[in-house]
């Protein structure tokens with residue numbers, strides 16, 4: 001049993017750094033023990049939670065980009081050609097993305113919430129699969145891909161409605177197939193996007209943008225503050241399937257540990273917070289959480 005536990009979990013002693021608490025956190029030998037010992041958990045999830053649902057992630061085990069970086073907010077807003085390329089790829093990618101269903105990692109976390117053990121589930125994913133699995137106490141840190149926002153009048157529109165419009169405007173593109181890329185994107189490179197017609201707001205003619213936080217864009221302040229208030233109420237933090245390479249997620253681990261709350265992570269490969277963790281489980285999320293089901 002002891003050997004099996006050692007195999008299941010590889011823990012690290014917290015290293016001394018600017019964010020280490022004054023009193024060293026006692027390491028935990030298993031994820032079961034970590035979850036048992038803390039009544040209210042603050043959960044942060046990332047792409048690794050959804051890969052089993054068929055949604056590719058951006059980064060490799062070292063936290064480096066696997067592919068070209070996703071579109072930047074500044075490029076999307078300033079450059080009509082960038083918007084044509086984005087929406088052409090999204091027209092193809094959305095069809096598969098919207099079909100994704102929750103996997104056992106989402107189900108295990110929904111079960112944990114139903115036992116009253118989750119203070120908040122903060123997700124960096126934009127796929128709404130936690131909600132589809134039954135989680136209620138969820139904040140979508142980086143927004144949601146099933147909504148589109150008009151940057152002119154602020155109106156929000158269902159992505160499916162925009163998909164219909166895109167199809168009407170660009171019927172010739174509908175037959176294209178492409179490899180799936182993260183966040184409802186598809187690899188269509190090499191195509192000539194100059195003839196692609198991006199959607200615009202029917203009410204004001206404004207630029208339409210998916211209601212997600214793009215790279216280079218700031219997470220709305222109110223959303224961060226609300227999540228931080230929940231973190232203050234939690235006993236510990238559990239990171240599920242994120243390398244925390246993006247600061248918007250990493251700062252929650254910094255805040256937890258500097259407040260003396262132990263943090264654990266399930267992730268294949270390194271995380272930016274490895275030096276802060278009381279427990280690290282290098283396993284696929286659905287496998288590591290299977291004991292909850």
Ligand SMILES: [Zn+2]
Nearest residue numbers: 150153201204
């Ligand atoms: Zn508008």
